[in-house]
Amino acid sequence: MTDPRPWLASYAPGVPSDVDVDVPMTRVLEDSARRFPSRVATEFLGAVTTYDTLARRVSRAAGALHGLGVREGDRVSLALPNSATHVVLFYAVLRLGAVVVEHNPTYSSAELGRQLADSGATVALVWENAVERVLAVRAETAVRTVVAVNLAADLPSVKRAALHLPVPSARRTRASMRATVPPGVPSWHKLVRRANPLPADHPHPELDAPALLLYTGGTTGDPKGAVLTHRNLAINPAQGQAWTQHENGTETVLAALPFFHAFGMTLCLTYAMRIAATLVIVPRFDVDLVLAAQRRHPLSFVPGVPPIFERLAAAARERGADLTSVRYGISGAMALPAETAQAWESVTGGLLIEGYGMTETSPVAVGNPLSDERRPGVLGVPFPSTWARVADPEDPTRVVPTGERGELQLSGPQVFAGYWQRPEETAAVLVEDDGRTWLRTGDVVVEEEGGFLRLVDRIKEVIITGGYNVYPSQVEEHLRRMPEIADVAVVGIPGGDLGERVVAAIVLAEGTTRVELSAVRAWSEHALARYAHPRDLIVLPELPRSPIGKVMRRTVREQLIERG
Secondary structure, eight states, X not given: OOXXXXXXXXXXXXXXXOOOOXXXXXXXXXXXXXXXXXXXXXXXXXXXXXXXXXXXXXXXXXXXXXXXXXXXXXXXXEEOOSOHHHHHXXXXXXXXXXXXXXXXXXXXXXXXXXXXXXXXXXXXXXXXXXXXXXXXXXXXXXOOEEEEEOGGGGSOHHHHHHTTSSSHHHHHHHHXXXXXXXXXXXXXXXXXXXXXXXXXXXXXXXXXXXXXEEEEOTTXXXXXXXEEEHHHHHHHHHHHHHHHOOOTTOOEEEEOXXXXXXXXXXXXXXXXXXXXXXXXXXXXXXXXXXXXHHHHSOOSEEXXXXXXXXXXXXXXXXXXXXXXXXXXXXXXXXXXXXXXXXXXXHHHSSEEEEEEEOGGGSSEEEEOOSSTXXXXXXXXXXXXXXXXXXXETTEEEEEOOTTSEXXXXXXXXXXXXXXXXXXXXXXXXXXXXXXXXXXXXXXXXEEOXXXXXXXXXXXXXXXXXXXXEEOHHHHHHHHTTSTTEEEEEEEXXXXXXXXXXXXXXXXXXXTOOOOOHHHHHHHHTTTSOGGGSOSEEEEOSSOOBOTTSOBOHHHHHHHHHHHO
């Protein structure tokens, strides 16, 4: 019988059509430690941890958490920047069969409070700089224990000592890593030093048990916890390794993406551990930190978003930094401009490909082949064991003909279990049809020859003006080519008889002081339909972005509506 997946013919040689897993990531980590005990597992600003040491630290951390009363199914919140301790705590919580709840540690008290309360977390492991914000809302949550985590404890001893030097640079660095903790809040590093390791015979979690809550806007914009199971966490790295064909124990991976985001969680916290890579961690993306890390441990694989690749490529050209050790880069979360890919490949000699996913797919579901079959500007084809179809948004069981726009639906073992305690929202995005469970992504795509998928826009962000559909991404792509415009977000604002009017919020290019709406419309005359031309132009100093650099159109729209 012929396999009805046309995209399989576009796979790079050696990539299988299907993959499977039979153990959770906690066992995968132990296997990596057994096979590569002396290999460096994590490097954090010069401090190294081998796989053997990492496994022992995870066991001791799990013992400490068990001593705090954490049991199977309990939710444990992590509000931490990227660090070696973050890796340890992530796996320690999973090892107990408890559920990790990841939070952005820079969130306000109100934002943290909503997520803590919704998750029902009973223990929160919190960066010292965020402890006060968590304590301010603790009474409104189920959190019974808040533990402070000292980020500086992960530094090499020389760098820890340097934090106390009476110079401005040391004070700034210390303030970015440490804060005064109120009395009565225990220190994680003191707790774990007194703890006993978890007994080796403590049961590992079941594959279909909940493992992780990641808060996402989903397809509606209302933040909710996406439940990822241990199978989800284990299968996506397996699919990724099938795609890249990385050999275990050979790669060095940059961890500049935040671990609390689905992209960073999988490509760094789970994928790197599966392939026994050296994970080079920076607490935040900073060109100087990354280039310094590159000199210590030459990178071979860089997961990132377009701004990361743009800035690193520019630095390599301007400073003569050597990035030629990087063989592969994978870009996600937003469209990858062709010029960014070209710049990156010119300074590295390696490949930069685009991928696609969302929190609800753990997150990677689609990628460009690591071969000559790749198509710049296109999302790619479905991963092994992943099925995709393009359906009518108004009738999610009707598949549209190839070449027509429709909503992307995905099915596969990486698709999430649902939204935490939100059965109605779960039912709205998971469709049972044709013997499969399909996730409605909310993204408008076109299927091209060979099963390649091209992103058109988000359904919720499509602008309807005068009865016509305007796809913001297409308008933005065109306007970014205008020399006077450095960046742009196109949104729909209520517009009377039109329904919505198209508004472009722009950031001016360096050296430009003014751009007239008439000039923008003239620029669009032969590239866009008249109804897609911006009717208003707003100049902003910068566009609001998510923690991984994605422009937040919804925030732009809200700001413009408030301004009237």
